[in-house]
Amino acid sequence: MDDRARTPRQLPLDLPHRPARGRDDFLLAPCNDEAVRWIDLWPSWPAPALVLHGPGGCGKTHLLNVWATRADAPVWEAGELAVEDLDRRLGAAMAVAVDHADTLASEDRAEAGDALFHLYNMMRERGGHLLLAAREAPARWAFGRADLRSRLAAAPAVGLGAPDDALLAAVLTKLFGDRQLPVGPEVIRYLTARMPRTFAAAGTIVADLDRLALAERRRVTTALARRVLDEEDRRTE
Template identity: 55%
Template sequence: MSLPAQLPLDLGHRAAMGCEDFLVAPSNADAVAWLDRWPSWPAPALTVYGPAGGGKTHLGHVWRARSRAVIVDGAALDRADLPALLARANAVIVESADAVAGKPAREEALFHLYNLARESGGHLLLLSRKPPSRWRVRLADLRSRLKGAPAVAVEAPDDALLAAVLVKLFADRQLRPGLELVTYLLTRMERSLDAARVVVAALDRASLAAHRRVTVPLAREVLADLEREAEETKNGPRNRRTPRHRVRSEQGAG
């Protein structure tokens, strides 16, 4: 992995999710272009799919700011009042839309919601990890509807996008990371936008708690703590320890 001498901040910006900025990059540019075409989509629905942490939900909020769409989870679709979902703005975002697959009641609900949107001139934004062709939908009519609607991928973020997101997240907290710190994080953190938010928040907390600058040594300790916490969440706690950045702070205070 290589980064330019200066941090890559020349990505496109657009307002999203309140005061946050959405960064347009090659990994999400196709999906952004499709959202920009709304409401002139060739079908009532558009599916945006890709790995967790790639920014699908953030993209959904970008579209929601324009369309005023209602958000519903695919796992709860069979319990939703379908006409009411479209009544407010004639636009619906279905999170985890692939959760309907293999569940007859949910598949029926998405099929009816699709038909209601088509009849009313409304639109559905379906967000999922997999493309509809891999959902294993049993309802033939729903498969046909999904096959006739566009689907676009959001790829895993590349180095330039992750670096720009890290810099922006630090800036939101009035922190100015150096190139060495950003490069270090890129080579060691999970490669997702969600992970970037978690890491920056943890570094900010650790810096304040230990009265230390946000540097590579602090990042090394924080990443180790986050990895241990993730292991404990998965496998159960073993020997709980005070985070190293707190130990050093307490020793220094003595």
């Protein structure tokens, strides 16, 4: 196993308690390094569009925002797209990021799907780029428009996986450090083995532990971590 698989190196990471616009503290690991390489490859993409796909909480939206900052691109929610509003919203932009693009596959989103088709064409005509984020790869989207399906089928689609143990441990360590919370390795190991495998869950758990430790004027221990995870389980039942 190489060092990269064991020790994530730093790039920008989307953390709930602060903006995710820079590239100074993102943790790169095997589950996301291909997607990061594609973001770094811009503007030398082989097609007008690129699709990032993966499970919720794997970092898609963050990479969308990293690229948008670099490309000076607006970030739009897919469900907000409308054909009649594209020209005004787009202005002179040469790049656009669209989050949750696969939600347009439902019948009640047909108008937004039409807008995505026109947005793709506008970016291609301008020589610009479109970055889409979704849970599924475009081949699994059930769009009614054959012309939109064919365009997206020609776009590179890059998957992100759920964070592995090494990445989760590194994320938790960084989050606790950002809050100046001293935490022993046994707490990190306990959380990593039991928490949901998403960056969003890591942020929520660390914030909850911070509040509880402050309220009870005690340090973060495995026992405290157990209480927070139990409470999280009760909320999701």
